[in-house]
Amino acid sequence: MKYIFFDIECANCFQGKGKICSFGYVITDTSFNVLEKYDIVMNPASKFNLGPEIVLAYDKKTFRHAPMFPDFYSEITELLEDENAMVFGFSAINDARYLNYECMRYDLPGIDYIFYDVQQILMGIKNVKNQPSLLGSCLEYGINENQDIHKSDDDSLMTMELLRAICAATGKTPEELVEEYKQCIGVVDEYEFKWKYPVEKPHKEPQKLQGKSNRLRKNSNNYKVFEAFVSNTLPLGNSSNIFSGRAVCISLNYEEKHFRQMLLLVQLIVNAGGRYVTKAKECDCFVTKNAYNADGTIRRCYRYATVKRINKTRQTIEVISFEELLKLLSTDEKQLDRMADEMLEKDITPDVFFSVQCETLSSGTAEDESLAKEAAV
Numbered sequence: 001m002k003y004i005f006f007d008i009e010c011a012n013c014f015q016g017k018g019k020i021c022s023f024g025y026v027i028t029d030t031s032f033n034v035l036e037k038y039d040i041v042m043n044p045a046s047k048f049n050l051g052p053e054i055v056l057a058y059d060k061k062t063f064r065h066a067p068m069f070p071d072f073y074s075e076i077t078e079l080l081e082d083e084n085a086m087v088f089g090f091s092a093i094n095d096a097r098y099l100n101y102e103c104m105r106y107d108l109p110g111i112d113y114i115f116y117d118v119q120q121i122l123m124g125i126k127n128v129k130n131q132p133s134l135l136g137s138c139l140e141y142g143i144n145e146n147q148d149i150h151k152s153d154d155d156s157l158m159t160m161e162l163l164r165a166i167c168a169a170t171g172k173t174p175e176e177l178v179e180e181y182k183q184c185i186g187v188v189d190e191y192e193f194k195w196k197y198p199v200e201k202p203h204k205e206p207q208k209l210q211g212k213s214n215r216l217r218k219n220s221n222n223y224k225v226f227e228a229f230v231s232n233t234l235p236l237g238n239s240s241n242i243f244s245g246r247a248v249c250i251s252l253n254y255e256e257k258h259f260r261q262m263l264l265l266v267q268l269i270v271n272a273g274g275r276y277v278t279k280a281k282e283c284d285c286f287v288t289k290n291a292y293n294a295d296g297t298i299r300r301c302y303r304y305a306t307v308k309r310i311n312k313t314r315q316t317i318e319v320i321s322f323e324e325l326l327k328l329l330s331t332d333e334k335q336l337d338r339m340a341d342e343m344l345e346k347d348i349t350p351d352v353f354f355s356v357q358c359e360t361l362s363s364g365t366a367e368d369e370s371l372a373k374e375a376a377v
Contacts, residue, residue: 001030001084001085002027002029002030002035002082002084002085002086003028003029003030003032003085003160003163003174004025004027004079004080004082004085004086004087004088005025005026005027005028005087005088005089005156005157005159005160005163006023006024006025006026006079006080006087006088006089006092006095006152006156007023007024007025007090007095007152007153007155007156007159008020008022008023008024008094008095008098008152009021009022009024009056009150009151010044010098011046011047011048011049011050011063012044012046012048012049012050013098014046014049016097017098017105018094018097018098018101018102019044019045019046020042020044020069020098020099020102021041021042021043021044021048021056021063022040022041022042022056022057022058022063022151023039023040023042023072023076023152024038024039024040024151024154024155024156025037025038025040025079025152025153025156026153026156026157026159026160027085028160030173032160032163032164034157034160037153037156037157038153039057039151039152039153039154040072040075040076040152041058041062041063041066042063042066042067042068042069042071042072043063043064043065043066043067043068044063044068045068045069048060054150055149055150056149056150056151057149057150057151057154068106069102069105069106070106070108073106073108076099076111077111080099080111080113080115081111081112081113086116086174086175086178087113087114087115087116088115088116088117088118088159088160088163088174089115089117089118089159090118090119090134090137090155090158090159090162091117091119091131092115092116092117092186093186093193096115096186096188096193097193099111099188100193103191104191104302107300107305109305109306109309110188110190110191110302110306111188112188112189112190113188114185114186114187114188114196115185115186115188116174116178116184116185116186117184117186118159118162118163118184119131119132119137120181120183120184121163121166121177121178121181121184122137122166123183124180124181124183124184125166125181134155134159134162135158137162138158138161138165141162141165141166141169142165143161143162145158145161182196182197183195183197183198185197189279190279190280190303190306191302192218213259214257214258214259214260214340215256215257216255216256216258216259216262222259225259225263226259226262226263226266229266230266230276230278233266233267233270233276234270235270235271235273236271241272241273242272242273242274242328242329243273243274243285243328244272244274245273245274246273246274246275246284246285247274247275247276247277247282247283247284247285248269248274248275248277248283248284248286248287248325249276249277249279249280249282249283249285249286249287249303250262250265250276250286250287250289250322250325251286251287251288251289251301251304251322252301252302252303253289253290253291253299253301254287254289254291254322258340260339260340260343260344261336261337261339261340263343264336264339264340265325265329265336268329268331269329272328272329280303280304280306280307280310280317281306281307283307283317284316284317285317285318285319285320286303286304286307286317286318286319286320287319287320287321287322287324288301288304288319288320288321288322289301289321289322307319
């Protein structure tokens with residue numbers, strides 16, 4: 001086992017999207033002996049816009065002449081996904097987001113890894129909600145360092161020295177600290193970040209659907225309603241076996257802007273013997289849907305990128321179009337939109353709505369056939 005400490009510097013973070021200009025790391029053994037220390041300098045392919053107090057270790061010319069992120073992708077992936085290492089960072093949630101964005105930006109597979117945030121360990125020890133700084137924490141533990149110049153591998157070394165000091169002060173190993181303060185464990189999977197053991201917040205009942213956006217974004221009220229619905233949906237009405245035992249996932253190009261329609265589709269998929277999943281790598285059937293950017297180019301779906309990567313090696317996921325899905329479920333887009341509007345108008349919860357409406361929707365074709373037979377007689 002070894003420990004890896006990493007830190008990232010960005011040229012700018014416009015719209016919360018960090019354009020990485022350096023990735024620094026330190027590798028130690030379990031006694032904190034430094035085995036390797038290195039700073040990967042790269043061209044951010046974007047302009048520099050730093051705060052007045054931030055001074056980087058290299059001039060802009062050095063960054064401009066360096067290779068770009070894709071040239072270092074394999075090296076960084078191998079480092080972070082090392083199964084024989086524990087990966088540590090300080091306020092590492094931000095670094096995780098920067099890496100996710102760069103992978104998306106350059107059309108690269110997401111880097112899936114687990115990390116441990118030293119900042120969260122400190123907050124657990126102190127039982128505070130305010131986030132301490134790396135420099136302030138080092139000074140508190142008697143570590144004589146400064147951040148006058150930001151250099152990723154030096155900041156990684158500061159994180160290592162801080163964790164070593166915390167271990168000495170508490171008499172515990174990093175493994176024991178992680179076990180005690182589990183809120184420090186972060187997971188990055190398929191371009192998505194989450195805390196493995198999030199700190200519980202006071203429970204709030206999900207708000208009603210009326211007057212709310214039809215967007216379906218992470219951490220929104222709509223997403224909480226959607227997750228709960230996916231987890232608890234049972235078949236209603238006349239079920240079929242079209243998706244018997246199969247997991248279905250729909251492109252983000254549709255899902256993110258169609259909250260109420262997605263509730264309908266989840267119910268219909270369950271009625272057809274299947275289940276809905278939000279992780280592309282867990283599905284048996286992936287549903288594509290084109291969407292377009294403002295400049296007319298096709299918007300990239302990162303779920304579909306994951307599916308294509310998996311199918312390159314083992315061809316296990318069936319891919320169908322959104323129109324094909326609707327045909328299998330005996331409905332169409334106009335009907336879905338009408339039902340979504342009705343659900344909003346009546347301000348009713350999904351279970352109440354579906355108990356009446358989905359049975360009618362899923363059996364509509366059979367009723368039409370019955371009426372046709374009666375007319376023929």
